[in-house]
Amino acid sequence: MLYNMKDLLKVAKENKFAVPAFNICSYDMLKAIMEEVEEQNAPVIFEIHPDEIAYLKDEFVASVREFALRSAVPVVIHLDHGGSIYDVMRAIRNGYTSVMIDASLESYEKNVEITKKIVELAHEVNVSVEAELGTIGNNGSYEGGSDQIIYTDPEQAIDFVEQTGIDTLAIAIGTAHGLYPKDFTPKLNMELLKELNDKIDIPFVLHGGSGNPDHEVSESVKYGIGKVNLSSDLKSVFFNEIRKILLENPTMYEPGEIFPIPNEKVKEVVRHKLQVLNTVGKAELYN
Numbered sequence: 001m002l003y004n005m006k007d008l009l010k011v012a013k014e015n016k017f018a019v020p021a022f023n024i025c026s027y028d029m030l031k032a033i034m035e036e037v038e039e040q041n042a043p044v045i046f047e048i049h050p051d052e053i054a055y056l057k058d059e060f061v062a063s064v065r066e067f068a069l070r071s072a073v074p075v076v077i078h079l080d081h082g083g084s085i086y087d088v089m090r091a092i093r094n095g096y097t098s099v100m101i102d103a104s105l106e107s108y109e110k111n112v113e114i115t116k117k118i119v120e121l122a123h124e125v126n127v128s129v130e131a132e133l134g135t136i137g138n139n140g141s142y143e144g145g146s147d148q149i150i151y152t153d154p155e156q157a158i159d160f161v162e163q164t165g166i167d168t169l170a171i172a173i174g175t176a177h178g179l180y181p182k183d184f185t186p187k188l189n190m191e192l193l194k195e196l197n198d199k200i201d202i203p204f205v206l207h208g209g210s211g212n213p214d215h216e217v218s219e220s221v222k223y224g225i226g227k228v229n230l231s232s233d234l235k236s237v238f239f240n241e242i243r244k245i246l247l248e249n250p251t252m253y254e255p256g257e258i259f260p261i262p263n264e265k266v267k268e269v270v271r272h273k274l275q276v277l278n279t280v281g282k283a284e285l286y287n
Contacts, residue, residue: 004076012282013224015285018228021205022231022234024048031263036267042073042279043283047080048079049081074286076098079096082100085117085118088118089121104135115129150172152172154196154199167202169204173188173192188212205227206227206229230269233273241265245262
C-alpha cells in the first residue's frame with residue numbers, strides 16, 4: 001500500500017508509535033527491509049537521498065513503487081534532504097509520495113520562503129512535505145548537517161509551521177548524522193522535545209537516529225516523534241558483512257552466495273528498530 005507521509009504519520013501519532021525511515025542504497029537493501037517489515041506487519045518509510053539517487057538512477061524508484069504497490073503494509077517513498085526545487089521536482093516526477101526540503105542552513109526568513117514554495121508545489125499533487133528547523137550535527141556523513149548543533153527554538157518553530165504549512169518537522173534536539181565515535185554517548189534534549197510537543201501538533205522527525213540509546217528513542221515517541229531516520233546502522237552492518245564474506249571467500253562471485261548473510265544482518269537491525277519504535281504489528285491499523 002502506497003501512502004503519503006501525512007496520512008501515514010497521522011495514524012502513528014494517534015496510536016503512539018513511530019515509523020522508521022530507512023535510507024536505501026541498493027536493491028538488496030530494499031528487498032531485505034521489505035521482507036522484514038512484511039514479516040513484522042509494520043509500516044515503513046523508504047527514503048532516498050539525492051546522492052543515493054544520483055548513483056541508483058531514477059529507474060530504481062520504479063522498483064520501490066512496485067514493492068510498495070504489491071505489499072499489504074503501508075509504504076512511503078520519501079526524498080531525504082532535498083536541497084533544491086530540482087531535487088523535489090525530480091522526486092515527485094519519479095513517484096515519491098513525500099519530500100524533504102532542507103533549507104536549515106539558510107537564514108530563517110529564507111528557510112520559510114523556500115519551504116513555503118515547496119509546500120505549495122507538492123500539496124497540489126498530494127505529496128507530503130518535511131522541513132528542518134535548527135541544525136543536526138554531522139559525524140562525517142554525506143547527508144549534511146553542521147559542526148555545531150543549533151537546537152530548534154519552540155517559538156520560532158510555531159511560526160515556521162504556521163507560515164509554511166508543512167506536514168512534518170525535523171527538529172534538532174541533539175542528534176547527528178553518521179556513526180558516533182565509540183567513546184561518545186549522545187543524549188537527546190528531552191525537555192525541549194516535550195516543550196515542542198506541547199506547542200506544535202504535527203509529527204516530528206528525528207534525524208541521525210542510528211546511534212542514540214534505545215530507551216531515549218523509545219521515550220521520544222511519547223512526545224511527538226513520528227519518524228526516525230536510520231541509515232548508518234543499516235549500511236555499516238551490510239557492508240561490514242560483505243567485506244567479511246569476500247575476505248574469507250576470495251573466489252566467491254555469485255550474488256546468491258554473497259548477499260543472503262548481509263541481508264540477514266540488515267533484517268536484524270530492522271527488526272530491532274521496529275521494536276524500539278513500537279511499530280511491530282501496526283500495519284493492521286491502516287486497513
